[in-house]
Amino acid sequence: MRRDVHQLMRYATEQGLRVSLSPSATPRLLNTDFGALKKDGVRRISLSLDGAHARSHDQFRGVNGTWNWTMRAIDKAREAGLEFQINTTITRGNIDQFTEFCELMEELKPALWSVFMLVPTGRASMDDLPHPDDMEAFLLKLHRFSKTASFAIKTTEGPFYRRLLWQHREDGQSPFPKRGPVGINDGKGFAF
Numbered sequence: 001m002r003r004d005v006h007q008l009m010r011y012a013t014e015q016g017l018r019v020s021l022s023p024s025a026t027p028r029l030l031n032t033d034f035g036a037l038k039k040d041g042v043r044r045i046s047l048s049l050d051g052a053h054a055r056s057h058d059q060f061r062g063v064n065g066t067w068n069w070t071m072r073a074i075d076k077a078r079e080a081g082l083e084f085q086i087n088t089t090i091t092r093g094n095i096d097q098f099t100e101f102c103e104l105m106e107e108l109k110p111a112l113w114s115v116f117m118l119v120p121t122g123r124a125s126m127d128d129l130p131h132p133d134d135m136e137a138f139l140l141k142l143h144r145f146s147k148t149a150s151f152a153i154k155t156t157e158g159p160f161y162r163r164l165l166w167q168h169r170e171d172g173q174s175p176f177p178k179r180g181p182v183g184i185n186d187g188k189g190f191a192f
Contacts (some may be wrong), residue, residue: 006040013041020044022087025070034080044083044111047073050091052100060094062123074108085112087156095130095138102145110151115142117158139164 002008012019019041023029025048037045047070051057054067077084086108088094088101105113117135120126130138139161146153155161 009040052097089116
């Protein structure tokens with residue numbers, strides 16, 4: 001929305017910062033020149049997919065068409081040679097779509113699948129939180145999937161995932177995979 005966004009991206013890149021964008025998938029985004037974003041120094045774009053198919057994603061987002069806009073933005077990123085990641089918020093309404101999410105991610109092949117554990121703020125309520133047993137089962141499946149996925153996976157707002165990794169580590173092995181979901185970005189040079 002800022003008229004000087006390209007100038008800001010170029011300046012940040014010149015200062016040695018890694019520049020990424022996390023836009024909403026809208027028709028306005030689709031009118032953006034993704035090649036210019038890359039030329040200005042953008043290294044990655046993150047897009048949200050909160051349902052494993054169009055109906056559930058659009059329902060979560062509250063706007064019909066966001067699934068299609070997101071898929072078109074992914075295509076534009078690929079055409080420009082711009083790395084992309086997928087952000088997914090896990091809720092009571094989509095936690096049962098794990099298998100479909102995995103299939104979708106293997107099809108899309110993002111640089112990173114960032115799996116967000118819902119924090120009940122804004123439109124989200126306590127009723128949207130998955131049951132703890134369902135979350136535990138989900139994270140176990142995510143852990144197994146992270147060992148074979150062709151892309152990196154990380155969790156956000158899921159510090160309890162570390163406990164699960166420790167509990168399910170194999171003897172003599174580090175509980176943390178070489179890539180994917182460990183740690184929290186807070187306080188590690190991450191700025192908005």
